[in-house]
Amino acid sequence: MQTVKKLLSLFLIALAFACNKEVSEDFISYSISNPLNDTTWAKNITGSAAIHTLADSIFPIYFSDSIDAETNTTITFSNNLELSFPANIFTNNSQSGKITGKLLVQVIRLEKESDFIFASKATYSNIPLESDGALFIRVLKNGQELSLIPNSSYTIRFINKDNLADDNMKVYTGVESSPLISSGIDFNFSWNNNILIQSQATIYNKQITGGGYLKGYQITAKQLRWIAVAKPMEAPFTKTKLSAYLPLNFTNKNTLVFAIFSDHKAVVQLKPDYISRTFSASDFPNQKKIKLVSISVIGKNYYFSKLNINAVDNIPAFSLKPEKKSLLYIFTELIK
Amino acid sequence: MINEEFDYIINQKLHQYEAPVSAGLWNKIHVAIPASDNDFAFDSFVKDQLVNLIAPVPADLWEKVKPAEEKRRRIFFFLPRTSMIAASLLLLVFAGSVSAYLYYQKVHSGEVSSTNGTGNSGSSAGIVKWQKKSDRITANAAEEKSVLPNNQNSSIGSVIKTNIKNSTVAFLNSSNGIIKSSQGIPAKLPINRSENNFIQPNISTEADIAIAESYNGAKKAGSAFIANKRNIYNASLEKSISYFNESGKLKNIIICPSDRKSRNTDWDLEIYMGPDYAAKSVISNNATPQFLSRKDSSETAGISYSAGFRIVKPINDHFSIKTGLNFTQINEKFSYRSENEIKTTTIVTQRIIIRAPGDTITISDTSTLQQIGFKNNNVKNRYRSIDIPILFGYQFGDDNLRIGINAGVMVNLTSWYQGMIFDSSFTPQTVNKSSDMVYKKNIGLGLYAGLSFMKRLNYNTHIFAEPYFRYNLSDMNMPGSAYKQRFSIGGLSLGLRFNLNQR
Numbered sequence: 001m002q003t004v005k006k007l008l009s010l011f012l013i014a015l016a017f018a019c020n021k022e023v024s025e026d027f028i029s030y031s032i033s034n035p036l037n038d039t040t041w042a043k044n045i046t047g048s049a050a051i052h053t054l055a056d057s058i059f060p061i062y063f064s065d066s067i068d069a070e071t072n073t074t075i076t077f078s079n080n081l082e083l084s085f086p087a088n089i090f091t092n093n094s095q096s097g098k099i100t101g102k103l104l105v106q107v108i109r110l111e112k113e114s115d116f117i118f119a120s121k122a123t124y125s126n127i128p129l130e131s132d133g134a135l136f137i138r139v140l141k142n143g144q145e146l147s148l149i150p151n152s153s154y155t156i157r158f159i160n161k162d163n164l165a166d167d168n169m170k171v172y173t174g175v176e177s178s179p180l181i182s183s184g185i186d187f188n189f190s191w192n193n194n195i196l197i198q199s200q201a202t203i204y205n206k207q208i209t210g211g212g213y214l215k216g217y218q219i220t221a222k223q224l225r226w227i228a229v230a231k232p233m234e235a236p237f238t239k240t241k242l243s244a245y246l247p248l249n250f251t252n253k254n255t256l257v258f259a260i261f262s263d264h265k266a267v268v269q270l271k272p273d274y275i276s277r278t279f280s281a282s283d284f285p286n287q288k289k290i291k292l293v294s295i296s297v298i299g300k301n302y303y304f305s306k307l308n309i310n311a312v313d314n315i316p317a318f319s320l321k322p323e324k325k326s327l328l329y330i331f332t333e334l335i336k
Numbered sequence: 337m338i339n340e341e342f343d344y345i346i347n348q349k350l351h352q353y354e355a356p357v358s359a360g361l362w363n364k365i366h367v368a369i370p371a372s373d374n375d376f377a378f379d380s381f382v383k384d385q386l387v388n389l390i391a392p393v394p395a396d397l398w399e400k401v402k403p404a405e406e407k408r409r410r411i412f413f414f415l416p417r418t419s420m421i422a423a424s425l426l427l428l429v430f431a432g433s434v435s436a437y438l439y440y441q442k443v444h445s446g447e448v449s450s451t452n453g454t455g456n457s458g459s460s461a462g463i464v465k466w467q468k469k470s471d472r473i474t475a476n477a478a479e480e481k482s483v484l485p486n487n488q489n490s491s492i493g494s495v496i497k498t499n500i501k502n503s504t505v506a507f508l509n510s511s512n513g514i515i516k517s518s519q520g521i522p523a524k525l526p527i528n529r530s531e532n533n534f535i536q537p538n539i540s541t542e543a544d545i546a547i548a549e550s551y552n553g554a555k556k557a558g559s560a561f562i563a564n565k566r567n568i569y570n571a572s573l574e575k576s577i578s579y580f581n582e583s584g585k586l587k588n589i590i591i592c593p594s595d596r597k598s599r600n601t602d603w604d605l606e607i608y609m610g611p612d613y614a615a616k617s618v619i620s621n622n623a624t625p626q627f628l629s630r631k632d633s634s635e636t637a638g639i640s641y642s643a644g645f646r647i648v649k650p651i652n653d654h655f656s657i658k659t660g661l662n663f664t665q666i667n668e669k670f671s672y673r674s675e676n677e678i679k680t681t682t683i684v685t686q687r688i689i690i691r692a693p694g695d696t697i698t699i700s701d702t703s704t705l706q707q708i709g710f711k712n713n714n715v716k717n718r719y720r721s722i723d724i725p726i727l728f729g730y731q732f733g734d735d736n737l738r739i740g741i742n743a744g745v746m747v748n749l750t751s752w753y754q755g756m757i758f759d760s761s762f763t764p765q766t767v768n769k770s771s772d773m774v775y776k777k778n779i780g781l782g783l784y785a786g787l788s789f790m791k792r793l794n795y796n797t798h799i800f801a802e803p804y805f806r807y808n809l810s811d812m813n814m815p816g817s818a819y820k821q822r823f824s825i826g827g828l829s830l831g832l833r834f835n836l837n838q839r
Contacts, residue, residue, distance in 0.1 A: 023716070027679045029709035036678075036708040241691045247703040248685065276689045278699075316697050317689055 035299045039248040041274050045187065050254040052184030054297040057327065058118045062106040069099045069141075080159035080206070080216060081109055083137065089152040090139055099141060108136035110228070111161055113260045113267045114334035117293070122258065122269035125172065125191045127232050127283055130265045132160045132169055132217065134228030148224060156227070157204060159216035166231065171201045171219055174226025185256075191228060201229050233264060233285060242284040243317035244270055244292055245277065250303070250322055255279070255296040257320070262289040278317060287311050294320045295330060304330045344795045348735075604648035606658070608802070608831025612640035614666040614719075614823045623760075623818035630762055631819075635717070638667035642827055646725060658727040662746065666719040666823055670756050672764045677711045680704050713764075717755025719775075719812070719823065723748050725784060738790045738798075746782040746806060751775070760818065774817065780810040790833065798833040 067073040123129040172191040205213035252272030257279035270279035296303040303322035646660035723746040731740030786804030811820040
């Protein structure tokens, strides 16, 4: 009977083990042609890189209106923005002769820090800039972009969201690649306030209904496209090199990293550092409270990370851990 | 070694055993009979010892050979089998003895007188004294012929106790003239022939004279002498004795209860387990060839197994019926490829950051790496069933090795399935016991045929191997399925067979 019991025990044990479900799986990765598997960094980012797709997908929308080329016209947009175009100031570089007829005016306004991020236009010119706003203005005739006749100008008036104006603000114009890049990111873009030295930003008071005034900026602009009101971040402050690193899936081909100052109207983009596979910004103000954000696109998926830093304080580098998020979530998070 | 095992060995060894006696055995036996004695004293001596001889058998002898349970199962004749056999033997012996007695009464004349001796093992005091009316023999140590029961204190008179268990063989000790006998005399052996009626015929033939001369020669040579066929009586007596014990060739017959027939009433238990291989047949109802091809390429048969137990009821020596429970698990590997799978790996990276000329730092970071690819998934599909085998068996062979054929039906009690299958869009779908809408819960009947090889391990246990084939008669799919699927199973059952009666 002992033998029988042993055999029955073995039988029951065998049955018990037989109940286990066994699943095995072998993972074979696709080639690096799949964006998620491409962990390489590019020394020179091509026009087909995902980062351009990312920039286009988050790029701000245009406000559009029309003017008559031969008539003095003032266009009023929402959020206290006015554009005054004198008659006969536009020209088409490829054609001689007077521009007539209706012209399409397109405007992008960057008010908040998040707007600069969406437009991939950080407020930085060797050092961080504090900006009260920036505009992108272009005039089209039959789909062709026009430029100003030399020595002509138009007037921009706007009031910021705080209804305040800073007397120290200067006019900065955007320096772009040539020829112009119609989409994606212009890696050569920079803000410069030396070229249009004659552009002036003055404070103007806008009378409002019921009495009283709002202080705003009035710019006599001698150039279309990017123009901003900004000033260098107030010194003195010590400088450091701010770096951020991300998991290997996030490279300079698919990721943008920005530092948003909490106490300044400034946004700094951390540029890719190919050697260290990090994103970094030199001459970054120390002891500043900032927020590091990263936006990435891999394939059709967007990734976002945010890191609040109370004080940079010579900390060499920060780790960002992006997570897959919707584009709406990213917008919402950045607008906060 | 336990008593049952010893009994079994003795049973096997002595069953229909014939023990040859070397040709010169009797020539070596020297019976020291004085020259003045009758030449035929030895024959008379043997005769006297067997007169009224009763060889009692120990009361528990047959109890050890034959289980008590078996006696209880002899309900047809109202008596236990051993008793029936013993009674038959006794009746046979008794009838034979009576016949021999009546026959000898007619052919013998003369007187034979004998005195009872006291049997005492290892002592001259136990020597049986005997004396013929004409030639008396004094029971002196050197000259007496004695019969000494083996290892037993013989009762007064001519009683030989035979110990079958110890099973010593009768022989004549030439040194002291002692006959030791514990030969396998099957039962009490009364010899009812009256010695008073014994008539010694006259010895007057030339043959007798030659025998006497031979005896004297043997005596001088110091060897045993056995007279052959001195007369009709001695010839008959010799024949009678040799029937039980000795002649030119001793033939011992141990009549044991029939082992095979007793087994017929036994119950046996078979426990087995073994590997199977299931061959699958799939026939399309309305499934596309692409689906069947994909299904065929994605499903690979694996090693399956069966286990169970069977109660065996022998009908006779060759035929038996079996039933029990059988568990079968058919294993199958289901392979499919899933696309766009994300694999996340935790890795440690090191980055060297140059903060400024001469200011280089190394950053170690533990992060995750995600990769996208496809997975080759292997899922074990399991088709399980519990069946009741109803088998009819035929077996042949000896007690050591038997070969049998088992055939019958397997009645399915329940079946259930676990694993994954493709749906019509080639998407893997999970099937389990609770959510199975594809396969039946009961697959009905199956035909079974097996060839068993069984070898005895010990008295109650056999080991067996049984290659078999099972063919299911019905499909396993639900009605309306796009295809019909059926398994046929070939396997090898390895197991043990136990006698439940514990003989």
